[in-house]
Structures are given as C-alpha cells and as structure tokens.
Amino acid sequence: MARCVERAGQRTTVVGGGLLAVAGTIVVALAGGPVLLGVGVAVAGTSAGLVFAPFGDAVRGLPPVARARTPATISCGTGWGVAVAAPIAILTGDAWRTAYVGFAVCAALSTLLAARTLPGRTATAAPPAKRAAPRSAVPMLVAALLIGLGSATFWTFAVDQVRDAGLDQAAGRILLGIAGVTSLTGVAAADIISRLGARLTFVLTALLEAVAIAVIAVAPGHLVAVLVAAAAFGVAYNTIVAVSVLWATRVYAGRPPAGAAAATGAQGAGLLFGPLTGGALAPPPASPSRCWAVRRSWPSPRSSRLAAT
Secondary structure (H helix, E strand, O other), X not given: OHHHHHHHOHHHHHHHHHHHHHHHHHHHHHOOOHHXXXXXXXXXXXXXXXXXXXXXXXXXXXXXXXXXXXXXXXXXXXHXXXXXXXXXXXXXXXXXXXXXXXXXXXXXXXXXXXXXXXXXXXXXXXXXXXXXXXXXXXXXXXHHHHHHHHHXXXXXHHHHHHHHOOOOXXXXXXXXXXXXXXXXXXXXXXXXXXXXXXXXXXXXXXXXXXXXXXXXXXXXXXXXXXXXXXXXXXXXXXXXXXXXXXXXXXXXXXXXXXXXXXXXXXXXXXXXXXXXXXHHHOOOOOOOOHHHHHHHHOOOHHHHHHHHO
C-alpha cells in the first residue's frame, strides 16, 4: 500500500481506496447471503489501508506536536463514522439496504473530493527502492492484528449479544452510539503517550478494551453494565488504534506511509477474520438445524454491515 503512494501519488491511492469503499458498500447492500456479504465487507475493508497510507507522508512537514496529533485525529474517523452510520443503519430496520446505498453515495462524494484536492504523482519522483520491513516491525504488526481480531468481536457481535440476552432494540442503538462517540477521545492519544509513554498507554488501553468486551460477554442483559462497557470500549479502541499507528510510523521512520499502511492493513485483517474466527469457536446451538448453525457462525446483516464503516 505504501508503494502505491510512492509510485502513483496520494491522489490516485486515495481515489483507489475510495472506489473500493464504494464497490464494497454496494455489494453489502445487494448481498443475499453470507458469501457475498463477506466479499463486500472484505472489499470495503481493503479501502482503509489505501486511504490511510498517504497521511503518513502528508504530516512530514508539520511541526513536531501537530505531527504526532494529526494521525491520531485522523484515526478517529472510525468513531465519527460509527456514531453517525450505526444508528442510521439500525433505525432503517428492514430497509437497511437503502441506507447502505446512501453510505455508498457518501463514499463516492468523499472520493470525488479527494480527487479534486489531493496532489498527484510528481513527474520528477524517483522510482521507489525495494526495502524490506525492519525486524522491529514484527511486534507492531502482531499487536495490530490482535487489536483487529479482538475488536471485531465487539463490532460484529455485541448488538446481537445484548438482544439475545433480552435487551430491546434501543439498547443496541445506544450501545453503538456510545462506542462511536467515546472513541473520539482517541484524538488525545499523542498527549497521553507523551505523559505515560507508548508502551504503558498501549497496555492500559488493551486491558480496558479486553475488560469491556468481557463485560458484554458475561453480563449482556444488564443495561448499565453494557453501556459502561460500550463507553470503555470506545475510549480504548480508537486510542489503541492511534497508538499503533504512531508506533508504526516510528518503526518505519524513513517511510511513514509504509508504517501507516502496515498497521492499518494488519488491523483490517484482524477485523475481517475476527468474525469468522469467533463464529468457528462459538459453541454449537441447541437446535440441530444446520441452517441455524450456519446463521449463528456468520454475523447478522444488521451487525455485519458495521464492518464496512
């Protein structure tokens, strides 16, 4: 993904990612089964790595303080997206496909704006040299992958979990809205790191996210516990995502786009395969019906469409 920025320029890379988001969202809207739904989520999820990668290069000319805060602020786009899109998607009910067409239109407009404003590839740019990833990138990539795997459990299954436990539909809407809004606190990730250090910040936010997911698992029928867990997850999720991106840009000090692309790519892989892993590890339902078992192993259309946002 970083090579796309180096070879094609910021504009082409972001526009390509935007087109993938549009295509994936449309596929999700048209999906009639888990296979096509998975294809749509995968295509839309791939766009994140392409869209985010150029920002690692764009912040090079900023002052040191802004250079640290800007990637964290950008990574909080997920929070804005979930806070706005999740309630819309759930409120539409059976008409959720129409909502997803609207999401595709939003992605198309964003792509058009990027095409008009971002710089293209400079004519004098030298061909990028082939450089292997540093060995120090391995822990960062593993951590980013695990973030995605763990976080996918919440984004994909939390709503269905609380509904199966007896809470009403409004609880699911509020749960996702709280998680989206509180995740905007990730903009302070750079300042938290400057005070606590990157390692301690990462460990604390990972523990907070793990506790939040565990609360949803063990007490899905307790409204107060669920809402507090959603708020804690939102705070932890975007903070840890921002920390991992900042970590990646330091590991790839000479190639910030490569670091941003590596981190977001690993997280995206975790978010993609997390629901599949969770479905495979889940205990079989009491009913012997194979169709029900297949349904339970895949995220429901209502909750799965969040993975594309």
